[in-house]
Amino acid sequence: MNSIAIIGASLAGLRAAETFRREGFDATIHLVGDEPHAPYDRPPLSKQILAGDWEIEKAWLAKPEKYDELALETHYGVAATGLDVGGLAVSLDSGTTLAVDGIVIATGARCRTIGEPLAGVFTLRTLDDAIGIRAAFDAAPDRVVVVGAGFIGAEVAATARELGLDVTMVEMATAPFERSMGAEMGAVLADIHREHDVDLRLGVGVSGFTGDDAVTGVDLTDGTHIAADVVIVGVGVIPNTEWLTESGLDITNGVLCDDTTLVAPGVVAAGDVARWHNRHFDETMRVEHWDNAITMGTHAAKRLLHGESAGAYTPTPWFWSDQYDRKIQLAGRTTGFDRFELVNGDVESRTFAGIYGRGGRIVAVLGFNRPRHVMRYRALIDSGASFDDALAADI
Amino acid sequence: MGFKVVVDFDLCESNAICMQIAPEVFEVRDDDFLYILNETPDEGMREKVEESAQRCPKQAIKLEDLSSEDE
Ligand SMILES: Cc1cc2nc3c(=O)[nH]c(=O)nc-3n(C[C@H](O)[C@H](O)[C@H](O)COP(=O)(O)OP(=O)(O)OC[C@H]3O[C@@H](n4cnc5c(N)ncnc54)[C@H](O)[C@@H]3O)c2cc1C
Numbered sequence: 001m002n003s004i005a006i007i008g009a010s011l012a013g014l015r016a017a018e019t020f021r022r023e024g025f026d027a028t029i030h031l032v033g034d035e036p037h038a039p040y041d042r043p044p045l046s047k048q049i050l051a052g053d054w055e056i057e058k059a060w061l062a063k064p065e066k067y068d069e070l071a072l073e074t075h076y077g078v079a080a081t082g083l084d085v086g087g088l089a090v091s092l093d094s095g096t097t098l099a100v101d102g103i104v105i106a107t108g109a110r111c112r113t114i115g116e117p118l119a120g121v122f123t124l125r126t127l128d129d130a131i132g133i134r135a136a137f138d139a140a141p142d143r144v145v146v147v148g149a150g151f152i153g154a155e156v157a158a159t160a161r162e163l164g165l166d167v168t169m170v171e172m173a174t175a176p177f178e179r180s181m182g183a184e185m186g187a188v189l190a191d192i193h194r195e196h197d198v199d200l201r202l203g204v205g206v207s208g209f210t211g212d213d214a215v216t217g218v219d220l221t222d223g224t225h226i227a228a229d230v231v232i233v234g235v236g237v238i239p240n241t242e243w244l245t246e247s248g249l250d251i252t253n254g255v256l257c258d259d260t261t262l263v264a265p266g267v268v269a270a271g272d273v274a275r276w277h278n279r280h281f282d283e284t285m286r287v288e289h290w291d292n293a294i295t296m297g298t299h300a301a302k303r304l305l306h307g308e309s310a311g312a313y314t315p316t317p318w319f320w321s322d323q324y325d326r327k328i329q330l331a332g333r334t335t336g337f338d339r340f341e342l343v344n345g346d347v348e349s350r351t352f353a354g355i356y357g358r359g360g361r362i363v364a365v366l367g368f369n370r371p372r373h374v375m376r377y378r379a380l381i382d383s384g385a386s387f388d389d390a391l392a393a394d395i
Numbered sequence: 396m397g398f399k400v401v402v403d404f405d406l407c408e409s410n411a412i413c414m415q416i417a418p419e420v421f422e423v424r425d426d427d428f429l430y431i432l433n434e435t436p437d438e439g440m441r442e443k444v445e446e447s448a449q450r451c452p453k454q455a456i457k458l459e460d461l462s463s464e465d466e
């Protein structure tokens with residue numbers, strides 16, 4: 001193999017690049033990304049950077065010295081527009097075509113939006129988004145409305161409250177994070193937001209925004225109108241696969257990989273854009289979490305270099321989310337869980353750990369300020385332990 | 396040869412990712428603080444500690460080469 005192109009210059013792409021070098025690959029590596037910046041970390045965008053606690057520099061994923069060491073051919077501000085799978089060639093919007101021996105697809109995802117662009121309405125995915133929202137917060141808005149109480153919404157709401165802003169959060173489901181942690185635990189999170197004076201509207205959707213030049217409010221599906229001068233929309237993401245439309249690859253909800261992250265001969269994928277069958281959970285999944293971008297980027301690079309000996313990619317997905325003074329972590333998959341038990345602490349103190357079971361096996365663990373428990377139970381999930389053994393475990 | 400594990404405790408938020416990868420070196424205890432069990436692990440632990448440094452969400456872990464420090 002003489003040259004590799006990594007498409008998408010963010011977490012998964014950069015970790016793949018580092019892995020190629022660590023594994024001894026010393027020929028050309030192209031790193032192509034359509035953002036104007038070098039790779040940066042996204043989690044601080046809704047936390048430290050939005051709160052104003054961190055300088056932007058702290059979010060860079062690697063220091064300049066690191067890039068000297070990696071010796072990458074970087075193409076920032078350049079988008080891939082097409083992939084010739086058989087010919088292993090990537091066309092770029094700069095007019096160039098990169099013909100290589102191996103390709104990593106790591107183009108991530110972007111925010112879903114509602115309606116036409118309107119001043120004062122934001123989504124949060126990029127550094128520039130965060131800078132824009134921060135400026136809007138600094139202008140002392142009367143009310144911030146957050147649409148969607150998922151990851152991004154709940155964190156932005158928490159940060160905005162900590163900045164002393166008036167916040168209303170609207171969520172279609174009956175609880176925040178309902179899909180990932182279930183209704184019962186989602187209700188605990190809802191209470192935490194209410195305790196921090198978020199006006200939480202559950203079970204109701206958004207039908208549109210009001211305002212001509214700039215947003216003045218949000219119309220809800222139950223007929224209510226909420227006045228707002230800043231609106232943050234956090235209603236999920238869409239994988240960035242448009243550039244693969246003509247490639248012939250399966251791009252239904254992300255680019256489909258086999259169990260080992262291989263998409264086609266010489267092509268692998270990793271991170272938020274990649275869908276694959278995780279044998280350990282017997283589930284085809286696309287994971288939109290930070291740790292997965294790292295481990296999958298690493299695995300995909302090894303798969304490309306070493307072939308099938310790299311093995312199947314079978315991680316126990318894990319995420320954390322910081323909201324107020326709570327560190328929420330969930331490891332595993334709660335899909336179709338049939339049991340849930342608290343294993344440490346209590347819900348009232350907002351400090352606890354609980355485990356989820358499916359078909360007699362432990363499949364997930366949730367912790368509120370219980371990192372040690374999450375990691376210990378995660379090891380049990382990795383090893384395929386039964387739910388009863390996990391309950392009896394001395395942790 | 397050899398290396399030293401350094402954690403920036405101002406950055407660390409005790410989420411125990413490092414402990415999962417290298418329990419021989421890192422431990423988050425019941426008080427929710429991270430403890431370094433062995434600041435100068437054997438060379439054989441280098442790969443695991445490097446992985447911990449990579450996967451630490453706060454980039455709080457550094458490996459310092461002991462030999463270069465002596466120079
Ligand atoms: C505000 C925010 C907070 C988050 N907080 C957490 C958290 O607390 N915990 C957690 O586990 N996860 C969190 N995440 C999720 C985590 O950041 C993502 O899972 C991770 O960034 C995925 O990395 P990736 O490299 O796969 O994709 P991305 O980071 O999406 O990067 C893909 C890159 O490819 C570029 N690209 C797209 N199309 C093209 C093209 N055609 N040509 C060239 N380049 C292209 C994109 O512009 C982008 O730069 C958060 C995300 C956001 C936005």
Ligand code: SF4
Binds near residue numbers: 421
């Ligand atoms: S992974 Fe990083 S932040 Fe987490 S406990 Fe270890 S050093 Fe601290």
